Each structure stands twice: as C-alpha cells, then as structure tokens.
Amino acid sequence: MSRRAPKASIDPDAGKGWLRRALPLVKAHRGLLITSLALSFVGLIVQVQIPNLVRLGIDEAIVERSAQLSPYVWGIVGLALLQGLINYLARLYLLRTAYELEYDLRNILYTHMMRMPFAFYDRVQSGELMSRSGSDIRAVQMYLSFGPSILVQCLIAVVAFGLMLSINVPLAIVAMVTMPVIGVLGVSMRKAIFPVSWLIQARLARLATVVDENIQGVRIVKAFAAEGRQLRTLAESADRIRWAYRQDARIRSRWNPVLDNLPRLGLALVLLIGGIMVIEGNTTVGTIVAFNSYVLMLQPPFRLLGMMIMMGQRASASARRIYEILDTPSDVVDGPDPQVPPARGDLEFVNVGFAYPNGTLALDRLNLTVRAGETVAVVGGTGSGKSTLGRLAARFYDVTSGRVTVDGVDVRDFRLSALRERVGIVPDEPFLFSLSIHDNIAYGRPDASRDEVQAAAVAAGADDFVRELPEGYDSVVGERGYTLSGGQRQRIAIARALLVNPPILVLDDATSAVDVTVEQRIHESLREQMRGRTTLIVAHRLSTISLADRVVLMAGGRVIADGTHASLLAGEPRYAEVLASQEVTTA
Numbered sequence: 001m002s003r004r005a006p007k008a009s010i011d012p013d014a015g016k017g018w019l020r021r022a023l024p025l026v027k028a029h030r031g032l033l034i035t036s037l038a039l040s041f042v043g044l045i046v047q048v049q050i051p052n053l054v055r056l057g058i059d060e061a062i063v064e065r066s067a068q069l070s071p072y073v074w075g076i077v078g079l080a081l082l083q084g085l086i087n088y089l090a091r092l093y094l095l096r097t098a099y100e101l102e103y104d105l106r107n108i109l110y111t112h113m114m115r116m117p118f119a120f121y122d123r124v125q126s127g128e129l130m131s132r133s134g135s136d137i138r139a140v141q142m143y144l145s146f147g148p149s150i151l152v153q154c155l156i157a158v159v160a161f162g163l164m165l166s167i168n169v170p171l172a173i174v175a176m177v178t179m180p181v182i183g184v185l186g187v188s189m190r191k192a193i194f195p196v197s198w199l200i201q202a203r204l205a206r207l208a209t210v211v212d213e214n215i216q217g218v219r220i221v222k223a224f225a226a227e228g229r230q231l232r233t234l235a236e237s238a239d240r241i242r243w244a245y246r247q248d249a250r251i252r253s254r255w256n257p258v259l260d261n262l263p264r265l266g267l268a269l270v271l272l273i274g275g276i277m278v279i280e281g282n283t284t285v286g287t288i289v290a291f292n293s294y295v296l297m298l299q300p301p302f303r304l305l306g307m308m309i310m311m312g313q314r315a316s317a318s319a320r321r322i323y324e325i326l327d328t329p330s331d332v333v334d335g336p337d338p339q340v341p342p343a344r345g346d347l348e349f350v351n352v353g354f355a356y357p358n359g360t361l362a363l364d365r366l367n368l369t370v371r372a373g374e375t376v377a378v379v380g381g382t383g384s385g386k387s388t389l390g391r392l393a394a395r396f397y398d399v400t401s402g403r404v405t406v407d408g409v410d411v412r413d414f415r416l417s418a419l420r421e422r423v424g425i426v427p428d429e430p431f432l433f434s435l436s437i438h439d440n441i442a443y444g445r446p447d448a449s450r451d452e453v454q455a456a457a458v459a460a461g462a463d464d465f466v467r468e469l470p471e472g473y474d475s476v477v478g479e480r481g482y483t484l485s486g487g488q489r490q491r492i493a494i495a496r497a498l499l500v501n502p503p504i505l506v507l508d509d510a511t512s513a514v515d516v517t518v519e520q521r522i523h524e525s526l527r528e529q530m531r532g533r534t535t536l537i538v539a540h541r542l543s544t545i546s547l548a549d550r551v552v553l554m555a556g557g558r559v560i561a562d563g564t565h566a567s568l569l570a571g572e573p574r575y576a577e578v579l580a581s582q583e584v585t586t587a
C-alpha cells in the first residue's frame with residue numbers, strides 16, 4: 001500500500017487558538033466531512049417525519065376512519081428503511097473523516113519527531129511521546145470529526161420543535177419544557193466527571209509506563225529477583241486506576257437515573273396537558289402519541305451537548321501537548337547553503353567546547369586533527385569525553401563553541417544527509433531492529449545485494465555465526481536483537497556501518513563485548529577495511545590501540561597528549577595510568 005503524505009499541516013502560528021490552528025487539517029478533508037454532515041442532517045429530517053405519520057395514521061385512519069391505515073404503515077416502514085440507509089452512509093463517511101484526520105495528525109507528529117535532534121530525546125521520556133502519538137491524537141481527532149456531527153444532531157431539536165409548533169403551539173412548549181433542564185444537567189454531569197476521567201487517563205498512562213519498564217527491563221528485574229517489588233508497584237498503579245474508575249461509576253450512577261427519568265416527566269406533562277386538550281376537543285389523540293415520540297427523540301442530542309463540552313476540554317489539552325512538540329524547532333538542520341565538499345576523509349576539531357543540554361560540560365577547548373586515511377585511537381578515563389567526539393563529528397549535537405570540520409567544511413554548513421553518509425558511527429551498545437540479520441546489516445543501504453551484505457559481515461567477523469543460525473541471514477533477531485549475544489550484536493552493527501562504506505568511521509568501543517580471539521580476527525579484517533579510511537577508535541584494550549597509527553589521550557574534555565603508543569608510554573605517565581586503570585580489559 002502506498003503511503004499518502006498528510007494533506008495539510010497544523011498552522012504554525014502559536015498565537016492562534018488550538019482549533020484555529022487545526023482548521024487547515026479539517027479543511028483538507030472538508031469533502032468527506034460535509035458529505036457526512038449533510039447525510040446525517042437528511043437522516044434527521046426523515047426521522048422527524050415518522051411521528052408525524054403515526055399521528056396522521058391514528059387520527060385519520062383509526063379515529064376518524066376517513067382513510068386507509070396501510071399507506072401510513074407502509075410509509076413508516078419506508079421512511080425507517082430510508083433513514084437506516086442514510087444513517088449507514090453518514091456514519092461511514094464520518095468514520096472515514098475521523099481516520100483520515102488521525103492518519104494526518106499521526107504523520108505530521110511522527111515526521112516532526114524524526115527531525116528532532118538528540119538533545120530532544122535526551123529530555124523527553126519515550127513513554128510520554130508514545131502517549132502523545134496515541135491517546136492525544138485520538139482525543140483531537142474525535143472532537144474534530146464527531147463534534148460537528150453532534151452539533152448537527154442538536155439541529156434535530158430545532159427541526160422537531162418547528163414541526164411541533166406547526167401542529168400545536170401550546171403542547172409544543174409543554175413538550176420542550178424539560179429539554180433545557182436535561183441540557184443543563186447533562187453539562188453539569190460532564191463537568192463533574194471531567195476531572196475524574198482526566199485522572200483515569202493520567203493513571204492509565206502511568207500504568208503503561210510501569211508495564212513498559214517491566215517488559216523492557218525484565219532481565220534486570222529477574223536478575224535482582226525483584227519480581228515481587230515490581231508486582232507491588234504494578235498493583236499499586238492498578239489500585240489507583242480502580243479507585244478513579246469507582247469515582248467515575250459513583251458520579252455516573254448518581255446522575256444517569258435523573259437524566260434518564262426527566263423525559264418521563266416530559267411524557268407525563270404531555271399526557272396531562274394534551275389529554276385535557278383532547279377532552280376539550282382542542283387536539284387529537286394522534287398528536288399526543290406523536291409528541292411522545294418527539295420528547296424521547298429530543299433527549300439524546302441534549303445529552304450529547306454535555307459530552308461535546310467534555311470532549312472539547314480533553315481535545316484542547318491534548319492538542320496543546322501535541323503542539324508543544326510541533327512548536328519545538330529542530331536546531332540541527334541544514335543551513336541556508338548546505339555544502340557537500342569532495343570526500344577525502346579529513347576531520348578536525350578546532351577549539352571545541354561542548355556542554356550537553358542538561359549543562360554537563362563534556363569538551364573544553366579541544367583541538368584534534370585527523371588526516372584523511374589516518375587511524376587514531378582515543379584513550380581516556382571514563383567520562384573524559386571520548387564518545388562525545390563522534391557525536392559531534394556526525395552532528396548529533398551542535399558544538400557550544402569552536403567548530404568541527406569534515407573535509408574542510410564546518411559540519412553546520414554541511415548538508416546533513418551527506419554528512420551522516422560521510423561519518424559512520426558504531427556505538428558500543430548497538431540497536432538492532434526486529435528484522436532479519438540481512439535487513440539489519442542493510443539498514444543504511446536497503447538495496448544492497450546478499451553478496452554485499454555477506455562481504456560486510458565477513459569483514460565484521462559476523463559471517464561465521466550468522467551462517468550457523470537456523471535461517472542464516474534470514475533469521476529474524478528478537479526485539480532489539482536480544483536473541484543474539486552482546487558481541488554478536490556489536491559485529492552486526494560493525495557490518496552495518498561497513499556496508500555504507502563511510503570515508504570516516506567512528507568505532508566507539510565497538511568491540512567491547514567481543515572476546516579477545518574474535519576481536520583479533522575482526523581487527524585483521526578491519527585493518528584491511530581501514531586502509532585509506534579515516535578511523536577514530538575509542539579504545540580500552542591494548543589490542544585495539546595497536547590498530548591505530550596514533551593515540552590521543554583525553555582528560556576533562558581535552559586532548560592532553562598525542563603521539564604513538566610507544567612514545568606516550570615512554571613520555572607520558574598519565575597514559576600509563578589510564579592504561580593501568582583499564583588493565584582488566586587489556587588482556
């Protein structure tokens with residue numbers, strides 16, 4: 001199925017009200033919406049004719065016997081069938097409008113989220129984003145599509161009242177007496193329920209987070225035998241939801257009987273006043289029967305008014321949460337004149353200062369030049385800023401001061417898509433998708449042939465174990481690749497980066513989970529792969545360091561020494577210290 005782009009977007013003017021900002025979206029689907037509203041209006045007109053036919057049937061065919069009864073009966077059957085057909089079509093179009101709106105909203109939000117920089121994801125919780133792209137979108141969609149339909153249904157009150165007035169003015173007024181009361185009570189009930197339903201939503205979201213964490217972290221939960229504690233947290237959350245639902249039930253059971261029985265009071269009034277009028281010869285029995293139907297028919301729209309007000313409040317809060325994301329601009333975007341210089345593989349950090357969005361200073365006036373084709377190992381204590389180098393080179397974040405250049409061009413002036421192709425990063429905790437191994441390796445080049453994928457896997461030392469899997473390259477790895485070992489996942493991630501063949505490769509402790517003998521083999525093939533390619537290796541093991549032409553030593557976000565392994569070992573005591581502190585991994 002082909003993907004349709006959203007038909008419109010949300011008005012970017014944050015000064016406007018939420019409904020006005022959503023208007024372009026509704027307008028884009030106005031054909032569907034207007035058709036559905038027009039159909040439901042016609043359906044209502046047909047519906048209000050039925051009690052009138054009943055009245056005429058009773059008065060003319062039964063009481064006065066001046067006409068045949070069967071035409072009225074067939075007339076009512078015909079109108080009912082017609083109304084059924086029209087309602088079916090109206091509902092079909094309304095639901096289609098609703099789901100088209102939901103589709104567009106979801107795509108607009110998702111497209112925007114994909115453009116957001118890493119800093120955004122550092123800040124926002126994934127559970128919250130899930131809820132915004134789920135229930136919040138639904139709340140807005142419901143109001144935009146069902147709101148107008150409820151208004152049309154309320155029009156039935158006007159039409160029916162007009163019809164009643166044309167039959168009998170005083171009785172029409174009597175029949176309508178209870179309606180405003182139903183309207184007011186309906187609104188009051190919704191107002192009473194609103195805070196509780198808000199609470200229910202919030203608590204359901206909280207429960208979802210607890211369940212999500214339990215599932216994502218199930219290995220830790222089990223490893224620490226914390227199932228009991230987790231279950232208690234879950235039970236507490238469930239208990240809070242039960243309490244909120246009980247409040248909801250209490251309010252509903254208090255209001256609903258009143259709202260259900262008020263129309264009966266209306267029926268009694270119509271019978272009393274109408275009965276007196278019939279006895280006095282001022283109206284007919286058929287009129288009383290018809291008015292009874294109208295009283296019952298008018299009740300739902302008045303009750304829906306209360307629901308619409310509540311839906312509006314929810315939708316407004318949900319829209320604000322969605323707009324909050326849409327109004328957050330992505331600061332990591334292409335500049336006015338994005339450049340793509342010829343690929344060589346030069347990488348340079350000039351006086352780079354960088355603090356993460358939470359204020360942690362990671363790099364401090366750092367200078368580092370890596371010439372094309374050079375392999376540089378980055379060594380340093382934990383938190384010294386090693387991983388940050390790669391993140392800035394690929395422009396996951398923008399520097400706070402100074403500049404990072406790739407092939408002589410500041411990464412902020414580089415076309416972002418070209419930059420990400422030029423700088424490949426293999427993180428130490430790779431993420432695999434629940435796809436086949438082939439698709440995971442070919443993620444950056446979906447058109448790659450099986451031979452190319454396999455060649456990359458051979459270079460990354462992954463081919464052997466992949467072949468041993470029951471379905472080889474077509475084996476689907478579990479969620480996040482958990483059916484593979486940590487070292488196997490790392491090798492798939494290396495193959496994924498090698499397949500794209502970037503001129504600059506950053507291996508961020510990319511073989512930390514691979515055992516030393518396998519690492520040796522990977523290194524042999526990597527040595528081949530690194531020829532002519534600029535490579536930055538964040539290294540903890542001596543064996544990895546030995547791959548490099550040059551070693552830079554980092555501390556406190558700066559390069560404090562630079563040279564060959566042998567020269568640093570001889571002349572830089574801090575280098576020996578760092579290596580000694582990482583002795584466990586130098587095996």
Ligand SMILES: Nc1ncnc2c1ncn2[C@@H]1O[C@H](COP(=O)(O)OP(=O)(O)OP(=O)(O)O)[C@@H](O)[C@H]1O
Nearest residue numbers: 122356358360361362381382383384385386387388
């Ligand atoms: N996403 C982030 N948000 C905030 N601070 C961060 C983030 N990532 C890293 N930091 C902080 O920035 C500093 C440098 O981190 P970096 O990951 O570059 O260190 P590292 O040398 O790679 O450490 P390690 O060897 O432990 O992986 C640390 O103080 C770290 O706590």
